[in-house]
Amino acid sequence: MSLDHIRNFCIIAHIDHGKSTLADRFLEVTGTVEAREMKAQFLDSLDLERERGITIKMAPVRMAYSLNHKSYILNLIDTPGHPDFAYEVSRAFKAVDGAILLVDATQGIQAQTLANFEMARKAGLKIIGAVNKIDMNPVQLESVLKETANLIGCSEDEIYRISGKTGQGVNELLEVIIAKIPAPIVPENLKGKKSALIFDSIYDDHKGVIAFVRVFSGEFKNNEDAKFIASNTGFKIKEVGYFNPKMKMSEKIKEGEIGYIATGIKDPDKLKIGDTIGEKVFEGYEEPQARVFVSFFPEDGDKNEELKKSFQKLRLSDPAIKLEPDSNEVLGRGFKAGFLGKLHFEITSQRLEREFNVRTVNSFPSVAYKVKKSSQKDEYTIIENPKDLPSEFAEIWEPIVDLEILTSLTYLGSIMNLRDSFRMEDMQTQNIGERVLIKTKMPLMELISDFDDQLKSITHGFASFSYQMSGYKKSNLERVDVFIAKDMVVGLSRILPKKDIEFEARKMAQKLKDLLPQQQFTQAIQVLNGSRVIARETVPAMRKDVTGYLYGGDRTRKMKLWKKQKEGKKKLLGMAKVKVSAEVFKELLKK
Numbered sequence: 001m002s003l004d005h006i007r008n009f010c011i012i013a014h015i016d017h018g019k020s021t022l023a024d025r026f027l028e029v030t031g032t033v034e035a036r037e038m039k040a041q042f043l044d045s046l047d048l049e050r051e052r053g054i055t056i057k058m059a060p061v062r063m064a065y066s067l068n069h070k071s072y073i074l075n076l077i078d079t080p081g082h083p084d085f086a087y088e089v090s091r092a093f094k095a096v097d098g099a100i101l102l103v104d105a106t107q108g109i110q111a112q113t114l115a116n117f118e119m120a121r122k123a124g125l126k127i128i129g130a131v132n133k134i135d136m137n138p139v140q141l142e143s144v145l146k147e148t149a150n151l152i153g154c155s156e157d158e159i160y161r162i163s164g165k166t167g168q169g170v171n172e173l174l175e176v177i178i179a180k181i182p183a184p185i186v187p188e189n190l191k192g193k194k195s196a197l198i199f200d201s202i203y204d205d206h207k208g209v210i211a212f213v214r215v216f217s218g219e220f221k222n223n224e225d226a227k228f229i230a231s232n233t234g235f236k237i238k239e240v241g242y243f244n245p246k247m248k249m250s251e252k253i254k255e256g257e258i259g260y261i262a263t264g265i266k267d268p269d270k271l272k273i274g275d276t277i278g279e280k281v282f283e284g285y286e287e288p289q290a291r292v293f294v295s296f297f298p299e300d301g302d303k304n305e306e307l308k309k310s311f312q313k314l315r316l317s318d319p320a321i322k323l324e325p326d327s328n329e330v331l332g333r334g335f336k337a338g339f340l341g342k343l344h345f346e347i348t349s350q351r352l353e354r355e356f357n358v359r360t361v362n363s364f365p366s367v368a369y370k371v372k373k374s375s376q377k378d379e380y381t382i383i384e385n386p387k388d389l390p391s392e393f394a395e396i397w398e399p400i401v402d403l404e405i406l407t408s409l410t411y412l413g414s415i416m417n418l419r420d421s422f423r424m425e426d427m428q429t430q431n432i433g434e435r436v437l438i439k440t441k442m443p444l445m446e447l448i449s450d451f452d453d454q455l456k457s458i459t460h461g462f463a464s465f466s467y468q469m470s471g472y473k474k475s476n477l478e479r480v481d482v483f484i485a486k487d488m489v490v491g492l493s494r495i496l497p498k499k500d501i502e503f504e505a506r507k508m509a510q511k512l513k514d515l516l517p518q519q520q521f522t523q524a525i526q527v528l529n530g531s532r533v534i535a536r537e538t539v540p541a542m543r544k545d546v547t548g549y550l551y552g553g554d555r556t557r558k559m560k561l562w563k564k565q566k567e568g569k570k571k572l573l574g575m576a577k578v579k580v581s582a583e584v585f586k587e588l589l590k591k
């Protein structure tokens with residue numbers, strides 16, 4: 001059967017260039033979402049996406065469109081723009097045949113435009129360029145059209161001028177998609193077979209694990225027997241359907257289409273993203289490398305199982321999270337999780353709380369250090385939690401990134417001023433049209449401190465960056481520990497450049513003093529480097545006189561109450577684990 005009536009594509013762009021808004025217009029003109037149900041950035045369905053105004057998850061949707069008396073099925077996948085979610089984009093790429101590269105006409109090409117374009121090109125997708133927000137009458141329109149054409153390697157006439165806000169040019173763009181993006185084809189080796197690639201998944205309490213698939217060949221129906229190849233797990237298909245954009249049951253899903261297959265499987269670990277249902281399509285996805293590590297413990301120590309289940313379910317829709325068990329004396333059993341960046345960690349911590357109702361205590365985000373314990377032996381240990389750094393060691397190596405910052409010449413000087421505080425090295429510049437691309441090396445630890453906020457504030461938002469892991473560098477680093485009311489707070493240990501230790505320690509102590517709630521006892525905050533106290537502060541007690549109302553009362557009762565209060569204090573001291581939320585860490589990390 002010809003698949004000539006199907007087009008599968010995604011929208012890629014730098015953050016805020018208008019992907020989700022363009023998707024809204026597509027949903028409208030194709031009548032996929034009724035006018036009364038329409039709301040801005042319709043496909044951003046997570047609460048967190050709506051609150052933060054950013055896309056975190058890719059979102060597939062199937063639309064119907066008629067052109068020249070022929071009906072088409074258009075499968076669109078909206079993607080996130082932030083580099084921490086690039087794994088979402090790369091997975092979407094395997095399910096589609098083309099991409100619309102959107103460039104905000106008021107901003108021009110940005111760092112993630114370059115990064116996304118490069119990824120799409122490598123994935124072999126047909127790329128269509130479009131310049132968005134032309135309703136704003138941007139003065140730079142002509143130069144942005146030019147730089148976009150240069151990037152893609154096409155003529156300026158082939159860059160479409162659109163407004164996702166007013167809908168101008170959107171119908172034409174749909175027609176271009178039909179004309180230029182290739183229809184799906186069934187790979188030669190899969191002809192006559194059944195094969196569906198899993199590019200995403202979620203967990204449903206009733207339907208179990210649900211796989212989001214691109215069907216490469218054959219068709220899938222309810223009640224058929226099927227199998228995950230990688231985990232060799234058989235199941236009976238519970239339901240198939242497509243994205244409307246909510247999941248909508250259908251009789252079958254066929255080759256060339258994008259849809260879902262509900263498996264009824266209750267164990268989330270059986271599904272592996274990149275795996276195939278039926279005949280194997282390709283070798284799966286490149287595993288993303290975790291870069292930022294944080295230990296999570298349930299706030300309520302009994303909830304370890306709940307935390308585990310929640311993480312497993314969350315990982316179905318976010319396979320970039322790496323997990324392994326962790327435990328410590330104070331906080332009990334938990335997990336060490338690996339993330340692609342700081343935003344990825346913050347979002348995950350909030351999703352655990354919002355979507356799964358588990359509140360967690362977590363450690364300071366850390367990168368993975370390589371430590372040589374003795375100068376005699378050429379052996380390196382990987383340290384992903386600062387508390388594990390021994391007090392004596394021979395060498396410590398930290399991960400470095402290749403950073404690219406795209407900005408206008410006006411801000412070059414201010415960015416140069418960040419060089420020392422963020423330990424940037426080997427800085428080079430290169431002109432791109434009227435702007436400048438700064439290439440530099442920087443420790444990953446600096447990147448996950450508040451580099452993004454600082455860059456944004458000094459350039460008033462007129463700079464963007466992307467980065468890649470580059471390797472390791474030997475550095476002069478030491479560990480600091482935080483003690484509150486004489487207890488070491490395990491999650492607050494940090495590894496810092498030696499030259500910054502005293503300054504950072506004082507800042508941490510002061511910030512903690514402001515952030516910690518008062519208790520019934522005084523809390524001394526001490527920051528130690530080895531056995532040396534390098535900063536201290538005190539949170540005064542909030543005194544409650546329990547015996548006051550017993551004026552003249554009998555002594556034994558008074559004694560009992562005192563005792564109770566003392567036990568209460570002891571209990572509180574024992575728990576002197578501070579609830580360190582993702583937001584508190586964010587505060588502590590600020591320069």
Ligand SMILES: Nc1nc2c(ncn2[C@@H]2O[C@H](COP(=O)(O)OP(=O)(O)O)[C@@H](O)[C@H]2O)c(=O)[nH]1
Pocket residue numbers: 013014015016017018019020021022041053054055081132133134135136162163164165166
């Ligand atoms: N004026 C104007 N604003 C737009 C247009 N497209 C998107 N926006 C605005 O740009 C911001 C980012 O849009 P969004 O679709 O969330 O971008 P995304 O991050 O690429 O998905 C929102 O405030 C939109 O309202 C457009 O064509 N014209």
Ligand SMILES: [Mg+2]
Pocket residue numbers: 019020021054055079080081
């Ligand atoms: Mg978006």
